[in-house]
Each structure stands twice: as C-alpha cells, then as structure tokens.
Amino acid sequence: QQQVKQSPQSLIVQKGGISIINCAYENTAFDYFPWYQQFPGKGPALLIAIRPDVSEKKEGRFTISFNKSAKQFSLHIMDSQPGDSATYFCAAKGSARQLTFGSGTQLTVLP
Amino acid sequence: NAGVMQNPRHLVRRRGQEARLRCSPMKGHSHVYWYRQLPEEGLKFMVYLQKENIIDESGMPKERFSAEFPKEGPSILRIQQVVRGDSAAYFCASSPDQGRGHRFGPGTRLTVL
DSSP states (O other), X not given: OOOEEEEOSEEEEETTSOEEEEEEEOOTTOOBEEEEEEOTTSOOEEEEEEXXXXXXXXXXXXXXXXXXXXXXXXXXXXXXOGGGOEEEEEEEBOSSSSOEEOOOEEEEEEO | OOOOEEEOSEEEEOTTOOEEEEEEOOTTXXXXXXXXXXXXXXXXXXXXXXXXXXXXXXXXXXXXXXXXXXSSSOEEEEEOSOOGGGOEEEEEEEESSTTOSOEEOOOEEEEEO
C-alpha cells in the first residue's frame, strides 16, 4: 500500500516534443506529491510538487496533472530540450515525514 | 546559502570495515532523512532524525546500521562490518518541517570491495 508505481522505465523524445511520465499510488493518506530530477552523479533536485486539492500545477515547461479519484498523477514536460535528459522520480508523502519514491524514468531528449 | 552538504562524496571500504557518512542540513532545517539508492533503482527511506532524536528508523536494517544527529555537528550514518551489498549511493535530505520540501545533498557513493 506504500508503493508508488512509475512508468515508463525509459523514454526517448525528440527535441521540442512533450515528455509524459506517469505515477500511481494506493495509499489515500498521501497528501503531497513531488517530482525530482536527477542527473548522473548528482542528488535529486526538487522540480515541482502538488497537493491533492489541486488538479493541475504548472511551472514553466513543467506541469503536474493530478487525478485524485484514479489515484494517479503525471509530469508533462513541454518543449523538451536535450538539457532535460535526466532521471525523473515521482514521490509521495503521507502522515509520516519521509518520501516514498517511484522507481524512476530515464528520459533522453534527442537533439 | 549552502545547500545540504555530504561528505565524503566517494568512499571505498573493504568487507568488514566501517563506513561513516556525514550530512550537514541546510541552514534553518532541523529535520534530516537518509535514503539509499541502489543502481537503476529509486530511493528507499532509511531513517528520519531531528536533533538528538531518532524519529523513524523503520527503513533501517536492524543490524550493522546506525544513525545519529547530535546537538552539535553533522548527522552521521554509520555502517559497521560492511558487505558488498551495502554498495550504493546514500543520500541525505533535510526539510524545515512537515516533511515537505525535501532538499537533497549530492550523496555519498559507497563501494565495498
């Protein structure tokens, strides 16, 4: 029940295209859903986050869509750039303070 | 405004030795978390600490692993008698409160020979 399932495992997108990464959860007590971006050899960096009382949040080229009834949320990267090539992790937090992470999506944006 | 600091960045140990990983949280953050990342996997929670207190160690292996966050100085993750399966990246994160806004350090990559 504590799992967060993330797909796809890897994604290849052309420059200028839209990258979409999906996550699903079971625990309805989760109340905070961040996305992290990780480059090789670096720590995860907070990209954008959403709470379940909001269906969508946009920051620049990055948008989170949240479907509370389906217990799913997704990250959309508009106008994808080669510099966006990284591993993306979704996560969720409930009453416990720690984050539960998805397994990650390796995004490659072709020039 | 320095972020979360971790050292060493890389650590090589032989089987049976001890590994000590250090983490200094961001200024103003009093909550520290340790996560482990195995190759090609996501991060797994290990332990959550506040100053001088372990709040949640439900993700920590029962043996050989310990963590502390003393009143003064960095948080320490200690692994005794390391085995090859301990080879991983260990990340520290800190937050000001409520667990939101985790900020991660650059990690310590432990290699056990």
